Amino acid sequence: MDEIAKIARKAKGSIYYHFASKEDLFREVIIKEMNNLKNQLTKIFTNPELSAYEKLNKYFIKRMEVLNNAANYHETLKADFFEHFHFVDDLRTDLDRWEKENIMKIINQGINSGEFVLDIKTDVVADIFLMVLKGLEIPFFLQNKYEEYSPHFEGLIQIFNKGVSK
Amino acid sequence: MDEIAKIARKAKGSIYYHFASKEDLFREVIIKEMNNLKNQLTKIFTNPELSAYEKLNKYFIKRMEVLNNAANYHETLKADFFEHFHFVDDLRTDLDRWEKENIMKIINQGINSGEFVLDIKTDVVADIFLMVLKGLEIPFFLQNKYEEYSPHFEGLIQIFNKGVSK
Amino acid sequence: MDEIAKIARKAKGSIYYHFASKEDLFREVIIKEMNNLKNQLTKIFTNPELSAYEKLNKYFIKRMEVLNNAANYHETLKADFFEHFHFVDDLRTDLDRWEKENIMKIINQGINSGEFVLDIKTDVVADIFLMVLKGLEIPFFLQNKYEEYSPHFEGLIQIFNKGVSK
Amino acid sequence: MDEIAKIARKAKGSIYYHFASKEDLFREVIIKEMNNLKNQLTKIFTNPELSAYEKLNKYFIKRMEVLNNAANYHETLKADFFEHFHFVDDLRTDLDRWEKENIMKIINQGINSGEFVLDIKTDVVADIFLMVLKGLEIPFFLQNKYEEYSPHFEGLIQIFNKGVSK
């Protein structure tokens, strides 16, 4: 909180006028960034001109990009590991559900268009895709591996795409 | 250290007889666990009866299993993970090289046997595979997601396998 | 710090609001006390009505008195004296120079007035005088010898005075 | 005690077989060094060929020299400031009495031979001499000022000598 107060150029006591606790402050900030993420990703889901593969591709890359710029999100993730903020789990559950729905829509679009041919149930494929996506968050943002890993995004998506095609 | 001492049923001071600092204790645990991981995985690499696909599959699953057990065993050390990233990173460099070599061997075995047909260079595929693998570590290790995610391992490997086949 | 906090009737944590560390607190106390010492001694140096002998005498006695009061006042800091010698030494360098200059002025005044006749160079006499003075500091400051030693101050100065006279 | 054990190349536990406590260990060591000091100084007192001035001079210089080499004595003084070993006071009281007696003998010798002419009582002069002597111990041995200060010993004794002469 000292650090936050310093950045905000306010007294530490002042922060407690606006936020009941450290957890409360983190919650408000992370909700904002999650909404931003949703907004950015919605533009991709709803773009009628993109094929399923293109959507998966852009989804993946945009997601990483947005989160890479979401400094407060990183800080919250970090703090979460130390302090086990329960609200993070709650908010993630929401976001997870939202993402899964939309990923499933993309996959179904791909099945309908003949792009994808699955040996596995759609929702399991969506889970897997999201599992990988979310797994990458932490090394990227907390270990600063974004620059190191991002060149491999295209390759990963290609393999994944081929893995669910024909 | 209080917590660790409690679990060890020793006085906090006693721990400092055996380890010069918390970081020292952490390091020794990490090294032990990494060696354990290497030993377990070596059994898979060196098994001549396994196809490349089987090796990838078993590699993936065993790796997660070992790390998950380590995580459960060393519950109290989780909080230190981020504080001590710096030297975990140092120790990782060696392990990373070791893993990449062995993954590349598996991929090459797959290419030679005709199992795999790559559009991407071998070492990039290995990097991607390891990137996904390492991404999943932290959700498992720090967020207790093993139970939630492990049912999807098979599916992920299948997709990956198909993504690099034929 | 426990003890200091107790005397200040504050929580230990509160002290760290005002001082970054124990060393910092120690430093500020020492600086204040040194400035106080300089102010007290300046009054003696600059008094035009005093002979050189009177100045030496008063200088000696006042110096010990001020340090003894400081010692009583800062009882809890005594233990830190040796741990923090390093920067006390740094601060001393300035004070030492200041004192030597002023002692030399007194001695020169004594030479000019015919009070003192030296077999030894002025600045060596000043060094010797200060050596004795500083030697007595620690028994006073750390070992509470003020009451035991102070009755001998006059005699010491007399001997010293005679030792540099005629 | 760790440090002492290390120097002695014994286990810390072993030291407690020979000494009941840290204080006990320090006591035994310092008694030895004080006896050594007494032996060295006795040679000077009892030398019939020396004048009183020569004795004072040699006494002063030998005392500093012996103590400067008494490493354990320094350590004990240091430890005393931290831990307030009461035995140090007791041992010093003995030594002080012994020293005062002998210094008084020297002064009386000087008076009888006509070397010294005192305005002050003999025992007060002895106290003053010892006060200065003891005061110098600490800067010399704990602040490593021996090399810096020792060149001034002769000058100090000269002034002192003149201060008690004719």
Next chain:
DNA sequence: AATGAATGAGTGTTCATTCAT
């Protein structure tokens, strides 16, 4: 006589939170 291991009271320091003004 010796030792490796253990102990527990103590140390300086941090930090989210509270509160009078």
Next chain:
DNA sequence: GATGAATGAACACTCATTCAT
């Protein structure tokens, strides 16, 4: 609304001492 000051529980670490072997 804002702030400087205060709080107390927590933390990693130290060290003289003890003890079973």
